Amino acid sequence: MNLCSSFTRRSYPQSLSPFFLFIQRRWKKPTVSAQTRLENRVRDPHFDRLMTHLKKLKLVLKIHHLLLNRKRGAFVSLQLMSRWRNILGLNVPIGSFLHNYPHVFDVFAHPLRRNLCCRVTSKMKDLILLEDVAVKQQEVEAVKRVRKLLMMSVNGTLRVHALRLVRRELGLPEDFRDSILSKYSGDFRLVDLEVVALVDRDDYNDDGGGEFGVAKVETWREKEYKEKWLSEFETKFAFPIDFPTGFKIERGFRERFRNWQRLPYTKPYETKEVVRVRSCGGIERYEKRAVAVLHEFLSLTVEKMLEVDQLAHFRRDLAIEVNVRELLLRHPGIFYISTKGKTLTVFLREAYMKGGLIEPNPVYTARRNMLDLVLLGRRKTKQLLACDEVKEESNPVVDEVCEKGERQGDWVIPFLEKCEDNRSSRL
Numbered sequence: 001m002n003l004c005s006s007f008t009r010r011s012y013p014q015s016l017s018p019f020f021l022f023i024q025r026r027w028k029k030p031t032v033s034a035q036t037r038l039e040n041r042v043r044d045p046h047f048d049r050l051m052t053h054l055k056k057l058k059l060v061l062k063i064h065h066l067l068l069n070r071k072r073g074a075f076v077s078l079q080l081m082s083r084w085r086n087i088l089g090l091n092v093p094i095g096s097f098l099h100n101y102p103h104v105f106d107v108f109a110h111p112l113r114r115n116l117c118c119r120v121t122s123k124m125k126d127l128i129l130l131e132d133v134a135v136k137q138q139e140v141e142a143v144k145r146v147r148k149l150l151m152m153s154v155n156g157t158l159r160v161h162a163l164r165l166v167r168r169e170l171g172l173p174e175d176f177r178d179s180i181l182s183k184y185s186g187d188f189r190l191v192d193l194e195v196v197a198l199v200d201r202d203d204y205n206d207d208g209g210g211e212f213g214v215a216k217v218e219t220w221r222e223k224e225y226k227e228k229w230l231s232e233f234e235t236k237f238a239f240p241i242d243f244p245t246g247f248k249i250e251r252g253f254r255e256r257f258r259n260w261q262r263l264p265y266t267k268p269y270e271t272k273e274v275v276r277v278r279s280c281g282g283i284e285r286y287e288k289r290a291v292a293v294l295h296e297f298l299s300l301t302v303e304k305m306l307e308v309d310q311l312a313h314f315r316r317d318l319a320i321e322v323n324v325r326e327l328l329l330r331h332p333g334i335f336y337i338s339t340k341g342k343t344l345t346v347f348l349r350e351a352y353m354k355g356g357l358i359e360p361n362p363v364y365t366a367r368r369n370m371l372d373l374v375l376l377g378r379r380k381t382k383q384l385l386a387c388d389e390v391k392e393e394s395n396p397v398v399d400e401v402c403e404k405g406e407r408q409g410d411w412v413i414p415f416l417e418k419c420e421d422n423r424s425s426r427l
Helices: 002-009 034-040 045-068 078-088 094-099 122-137 139-152 160-165 176-181 201-206 216-227 253-262 271-280 283-300 308-314 324-329 362-375 382-393 396-404 412-426
Strands: 105-109 116-120 157-159 188-191 195-198 305-307 335-338 345-348
Touching (some): 045 078, 045 335, 078 094, 078 116, 094 105, 139 157, 139 195, 139 283, 160 176, 160 195, 283 305, 283 345, 305 308, 308 324
16 A cells, blocks of 8 residues: 555656556545535626626715715815725725726815815715605605515514615615604504514405515516416416526426426415424425515515625524525526625526616616716716816815815914904004
């Protein structure tokens, strides 16, 4: 054995080794896990490109949030902003990043201190304000989304912290606890200040919740049944499927997929039968219900997308205690996971076409306009050229003083005038 190992350590080819025939090597079966599925999946360039663009928009909005928290003024020096690199996660200098987006950030020289400062352009401020207006106008729709999420939960309760993590995805305002949960006291009630529950949960469960108890996929099934004249057996428990380009169909996949589409399961809003399905319904029916819950959750979001880590905060309340990432990867025709960015993001495939929503809403449209402004980059437009001419003629700090009132240091002038008057009176 030692002699064999000494031969294998040498650089002889295995075919020339005299002891090669006596060495037994086992063939090791490759492991299939969620990580290997994630690495070997068929990538969709439309979703990956969209996620790359959204990453830039998130970074821009984060800088705007930091600028907004400054109490001294709406502009900050680049020297101070350079300390935000670790907070923002930038790999380039902050000045280089800001100069790449002149439509979003206005970089100017302070006329008194002679240092470079930055502030958000008026165009970007208008688009951010437009998003806030759209969120307020869609308040009733946001209330419906929260109500449907509570109906899907097993106990009819959700943690306020979990809702706060998906606040932007659900189109909720920043102060949703006071403006939504407390305002609509006839629908929601706070339990222990950190748990929200439905007021009349039994009424929703008895009649199926009316229009609130109908999932998005059920509406699609009814449309398929009426328009395409498909049989009820084929569409009763089916999901819309859209495999990515280049998806390889292995042997026996079509039959397994057909059987899975016909497999009955408990609907997302039928929470009374969840415990029975978990115990005696079988793992396949339990996982199909989890797919239905994730499908409905993504349908309730504004942009039909969520971070996979955000779903972990709803696993216990929505009774989807499975490996969420592995479950999403096993259904590439329904979901798509993008690895662009720092976290994994899941998209609902049926809701998108070539990187855009098929049925946009006002909040999504406002955010899309912000994204389009960010994607302009350094391209010169007529509006940008006009702003450059105005910037050369006017002083940005004077405009800021007109908006905010007296600037820092203006208190010195009346103080000196008062001293001069006292001196003349003494003389």
